Amino acid sequence: MDSNGHPPKATCQKVLILILFQLGLSAIFFSYTRISVKPDLGNPVPVMLHPPKHLENSLPLDKQSSKLTILLWTWPFGTPFLIKKCSQLLGIPDCYITADRSQYQKADAIIVHHRDVCSSPKRLPQEPRPLLQRWIWFNMESPTTSPNLGLMDNHFNLTMSYRRDSDIFTPYGWMEALSQPQNITIPHKSKLVAWVVSSWKPGTHRVKYYEELKKYLQVDIYGQHHLPLPQGKHLSTLSQYKFYLAFENSIHEDYITEKVWKNAFHAGAVPVVLGPPRKNYELYMPPDSFIHVNDFPSARELAKFLHELDRNTTRYQSYFHWRSWLKPFGEFSWAIHFCKACWALQKKPIQYQTVPELSKWFK
Numbered sequence: 001m002d003s004n005g006h007p008p009k010a011t012c013q014k015v016l017i018l019i020l021f022q023l024g025l026s027a028i029f030f031s032y033t034r035i036s037v038k039p040d041l042g043n044p045v046p047v048m049l050h051p052p053k054h055l056e057n058s059l060p061l062d063k064q065s066s067k068l069t070i071l072l073w074t075w076p077f078g079t080p081f082l083i084k085k086c087s088q089l090l091g092i093p094d095c096y097i098t099a100d101r102s103q104y105q106k107a108d109a110i111i112v113h114h115r116d117v118c119s120s121p122k123r124l125p126q127e128p129r130p131l132l133q134r135w136i137w138f139n140m141e142s143p144t145t146s147p148n149l150g151l152m153d154n155h156f157n158l159t160m161s162y163r164r165d166s167d168i169f170t171p172y173g174w175m176e177a178l179s180q181p182q183n184i185t186i187p188h189k190s191k192l193v194a195w196v197v198s199s200w201k202p203g204t205h206r207v208k209y210y211e212e213l214k215k216y217l218q219v220d221i222y223g224q225h226h227l228p229l230p231q232g233k234h235l236s237t238l239s240q241y242k243f244y245l246a247f248e249n250s251i252h253e254d255y256i257t258e259k260v261w262k263n264a265f266h267a268g269a270v271p272v273v274l275g276p277p278r279k280n281y282e283l284y285m286p287p288d289s290f291i292h293v294n295d296f297p298s299a300r301e302l303a304k305f306l307h308e309l310d311r312n313t314t315r316y317q318s319y320f321h322w323r324s325w326l327k328p329f330g331e332f333s334w335a336i337h338f339c340k341a342c343w344a345l346q347k348k349p350i351q352y353q354t355v356p357e358l359s360k361w362f363k
């Protein structure tokens with residue numbers, strides 16, 4: 001970064017382009033696209049675009065495949081939700097997605113949500129596995145908050161998580177390209193920095209960083225034991241702020257959650273991120289869409305930079321330029337995740353595949 005705390009803009013691009021090519025995930029399902037910003041809008045930037053709303057009509061389905069049955073072994077965190085049709089959500093052929101365990105023998109695949117089974121191996125299906133049935137390990141939590149991963153070794157055929165090297169990639173959010181450039185509207189700003197914290201754990205990295213930051217900067221904290229944030233007022237409250245502290249609860253590659261996508265981008269606040277390195281974020285979003293705490297030698301320097309941006313409207317607005325050509329999608333939806341699984345199963349030929357040491361991979 002330069003002395004003003006600007007992130008490096010051009011340095012990582014070659015690496016990123018390489019990584020994007022190497023991902024090879026397009027073969028698995030949605031294709032990744034690299035797109036370039038128009039020269040007048042800034043430096044060209046590779047961004048992972050994901051997934052197109054309307055996929056090609058002509059899907060390379062093997063046969064006139066009959067509807068696949070996908071059994072949700074549990075509702076995630078035990079909470080039922082409305083299963084929407086994948087044809088409506090993603091424009092793909094429908095799967096029969098159900099949480100009715102009597103369908104076990106008929107199911108082409110079962111999705112097992114880690115948190116709901118990790119307390120004991122007995123919580124996994126105990127009946128013999130039908131031939132060719134695929135078990136999908138599903139987890140959106142970080143390794144730090146995913147206990148007993150070792151119990152999952154040698155049971156599963158496919159992985160499904162926010163990690164981009166999962167068989168079924170289910171990130172918390174993504175950028176969608178606009179068909180033509182849009183005028184940017186920035187919500188009216190009357191406040192500086194907000195943070196919503198649901199679980200306040202003293203001594204954690206993010207709380208320590210905040211304790212330091214607050215010496216130099218007023219941060220309004222919402223959540224339990226803090227300012228109230230009523231359900232329907234989420235976006236209208238956060239959008240009054242220029243910045244949002246998108247501090248992840250633990251730091252792991254690709255673990256970039258709704259804190260950035262929903263609380264910051266969707267609300268129209270600039271995210272100040274604490275999480276994996278800047279390079280990792282830049283696979284998901286343009287470099288000038290966020291501020292990374294690692295760009296600064298100390299919390300004090302970050303505070304100084306945010307005050308500078310607060311005083312200089314032109315400079316602050318530069319964090320919105322990307323919005324003329326990209327739209328963030330960050331509404332959390334179990335239904336979309338499961339439809340991605342449906343799509344992946346339709347595309348992926350059945351072949352022997354097993355995940356031997358899940359606990360070694362997911363960390």
Ligand SMILES: *[C@@H]1O[C@H](CO)[C@@H](O)[C@H](O)[C@H]1NC(C)=O
Pocket residue numbers: 181182183
């Ligand atoms: C964007 O702003 C320009 C100038 O104010 C206006 O002419 C144009 O119609 C706007 N475009 C859209 C898509 O709103």
Ligand SMILES: *[C@@H]1O[C@H](CO)[C@@H](O)[C@H](O)[C@H]1NC(C)=O
Pocket residue numbers: 312313314315
């Ligand atoms: C505000 O920022 C812009 C762009 O970084 C810069 O050109 C300009 O000189 C700054 N204005 C002031 C008053 O510092």
Ligand SMILES: *[C@@H]1O[C@H](CO)[C@@H](O)[C@H](O)[C@H]1NC(C)=O
Pocket residue numbers: 132133134135154155156157350351352353354355
């Ligand atoms: C799925 O994994 C299990 C456990 O390793 C294995 O027994 C089974 O043959 C695999 N099935 C497929 C279709 O790969």
